[in-house]
Amino acid sequence: MSRFPVDKIREDFPILWQTAYNRPLIYLDNAASTQKPVQVIRTVSGYYETDNCNIHRGVHFLSQRATEAYEGTRKVVQRFINAASSNEVIFTKGTTESINLVASSFGKKYISKGDEVLISIMEHHSNFVPWQQMCIEKDAKIRYIPIHQNGELDMAAFREVVNEKTKLIAITHVSNVLGTINPVKEIIRYAHSFNIPVLVDGAQSVSHLGADMHDLDCDFFCFSGHKMYAPMGIGVLYGKEKFLEDLPPYQSGGEMIKEVYTDHTTFNDLPFKFEAGTPNVEGVYGLRAAILYLQDLGMNNIRDYEQELLHYATDKLSAMGDIRIIGTAKEKTSLISFLIGNIHPYDAGVIIDKMGIAVRTGHHCAMPLIDWYGIPATVRASFAFYNTVEEIDSLMEAIITVKQMFG
Amino acid sequence: MKISELQEQVVSEFSLFNDWMDKYNYLIEMGKSIPVIEDVYKTDQYVITGCQSKVWLHADYKDGKIIFTADSDAVITKGIVNLLIRVLSRHSPDEILDADMNFIEKIGLREHLSPTRSNGLSSMIKQMKLYALAFKTKSVSGN
Numbered sequence: 001m002s003r004f005p006v007d008k009i010r011e012d013f014p015i016l017w018q019t020a021y022n023r024p025l026i027y028l029d030n031a032a033s034t035q036k037p038v039q040v041i042r043t044v045s046g047y048y049e050t051d052n053c054n055i056h057r058g059v060h061f062l063s064q065r066a067t068e069a070y071e072g073t074r075k076v077v078q079r080f081i082n083a084a085s086s087n088e089v090i091f092t093k094g095t096t097e098s099i100n101l102v103a104s105s106f107g108k109k110y111i112s113k114g115d116e117v118l119i120s121i122m123e124h125h126s127n128f129v130p131w132q133q134m135c136i137e138k139d140a141k142i143r144y145i146p147i148h149q150n151g152e153l154d155m156a157a158f159r160e161v162v163n164e165k166t167k168l169i170a171i172t173h174v175s176n177v178l179g180t181i182n183p184v185k186e187i188i189r190y191a192h193s194f195n196i197p198v199l200v201d202g203a204q205s206v207s208h209l210g211a212d213m214h215d216l217d218c219d220f221f222c223f224s225g226h227k228m229y230a231p232m233g234i235g236v237l238y239g240k241e242k243f244l245e246d247l248p249p250y251q252s253g254g255e256m257i258k259e260v261y262t263d264h265t266t267f268n269d270l271p272f273k274f275e276a277g278t279p280n281v282e283g284v285y286g287l288r289a290a291i292l293y294l295q296d297l298g299m300n301n302i303r304d305y306e307q308e309l310l311h312y313a314t315d316k317l318s319a320m321g322d323i324r325i326i327g328t329a330k331e332k333t334s335l336i337s338f339l340i341g342n343i344h345p346y347d348a349g350v351i352i353d354k355m356g357i358a359v360r361t362g363h364h365c366a367m368p369l370i371d372w373y374g375i376p377a378t379v380r381a382s383f384a385f386y387n388t389v390e391e392i393d394s395l396m397e398a399i400i401t402v403k404q405m406f407g
Numbered sequence: 408m409k410i411s412e413l414q415e416q417v418v419s420e421f422s423l424f425n426d427w428m429d430k431y432n433y434l435i436e437m438g439k440s441i442p443v444i445e446d447v448y449k450t451d452q453y454v455i456t457g458c459q460s461k462v463w464l465h466a467d468y469k470d471g472k473i474i475f476t477a478d479s480d481a482v483i484t485k486g487i488v489n490l491l492i493r494v495l496s497r498h499s500p501d502e503i504l505d506a507d508m509n510f511i512e513k514i515g516l517r518e519h520l521s522p523t524r525s526n527g528l529s530s531m532i533k534q535m536k537l538y539a540l541a542f543k544t545k546s547v548s549g550n
Binding site for chain 1: 459461484
């Protein structure tokens with residue numbers, strides 16, 4: 001294995017130092033939410049100890065300090081995702097809200113009867129239902145990019161389904177069930193050749209691959225803080241300035257307003273136009289600490305180590321026999337969905353949990369995809385850079401126990 | 408036997424187990440002896456929502472008593488449903504509606520009760536009580 005300093009990194013994550021059912025806690029549910037390093041935890045509590053106040057409005061000492069930190073984080077995010085301007089960085093509650101914002105505002109402005117929105121069959125419900133509902137409302141049509149059995153997008157079918165009615169493509173960068181890294185750059189290039197904008201759901205990619213808006217050239221990109229070692233309830237919507245300028249506001253009230261008259265209201269400029277109400281300032285502080293933590297470790301180092309974990313786990317699982325891995329794309333992040341023989345994932349999950357290991361079982365908020373595979377659910381182990389090969393060995397032992405109990 | 412006595416019986420059986428594995432092995436065994444629902448009722452109409460695994464539940468009403476049959480695609484769930492059936496089946500609607508299902512906590516299965524989308528035990532109990540309510544209403548209006 002590599003010289004990645006995992007032992008030292010684990011010292012930064014106090015939650016990992018405990019036991020569950022008298023066994024060392026092994027956390028392999030990172031695709032659902034990642035744990036937070038002390039650097040993030042201390043930043044958030046430090047915010048309440050020294051900086052807490054409402055931002056933007058006050059002329060006082062605290063408000064200026066907190067506003068500077070909040071707006072400074074916008075620039076940190078801008079650099080982290082290589083966006084052209086900090087006006088393109090909107091703070092939201094998370095990926096779900098970011099997508100809902102675009103579905104609502106883009107739908108209002110650009111979608112009419114008979115138009116088509118194209119997503120894929122592997123989308124998380126958060127990148128599925130907002131479009132579906134918007135299309136129902138607008139009498140528009142939602143269409144799906146199919147996948148191959150190995151969990152890769154059917155790119156030939158994708159090119160077939162794009163047509164003059166396609167008004168937007170919304171696609172996940174990485175599947176939360178399969179781990180597939182989709183060729184989003186290729187999709188964006190193709191879509192742009194027909195002037196179709198593309199939204200990329202980056203919830204499952206940012207913490208593993210980083211994100212480069214200049215390189216991707218997507219029109220919208222959404223991600224959540226809590227899946228990248230930052231607090232819950234904070235997320236980002238990146239949008240190209242020309243679109244964000246053009247779209248109507250999503251919610252009203254607070255900093256998004258410029259002037260209110262009894263008969264009309266004028267709205268604030270970007271990025272404030274899309275940030276209604278008092279924002280999640282502690283979350284933004286935490287997000288900054290998380291980004292700095294990731295940058296300190298180096299996204300390339302993270303990716304290399306997590307790929308080692310993925311390959312180690314894949315090899316071990318494959319060698320075990322009677323294991324069906326769901327999602328065997330060539331390019332994957334460190335996530336494996338699998339079935340153990342005919343054992344129901346719920347049964348497996350209950351026993352694996354009793355052995356102190358947190359995995360996810362179920363449909364992972366991607367019911368259309370699970371239905372497509374014709375399976376009831378999967379067991380999903382998702383690894384972060386604080387996981388170890390020893391923990392993967394423990395997972396394998398737990399799987400053997402499951403097989404013994406239900407075999 | 409009364410519902411409360413049946414609950415005590417289950418609690419004393421579970422008190423024999425020293426560790427979780429024995430307990431779950433017993434649940435797995437319990438799953439094998441479930442009074443299986445007839446195939447005609449194994450349809451979406453009889454599926455209990457809120458469970459990560461599929462649970463089908465059916466109830467018959469005979470001589471003032473409700474008889475439950477069920478099935479699940481997960482073995483542990485099947486064992487848990489069978490425990491519920493063992494405790495509640497063959498009782499009157501009123502007895503079922505009044506039952507305080509405290510045995511679940513006592514045998515350490517409370518985690519299956521938590522109101523999350525992955526745990527359907529509370530949905531199962533709710534559905535069984537709904538059947539009881541339906542049969543009660545029916546028999547009252549029938550009189």
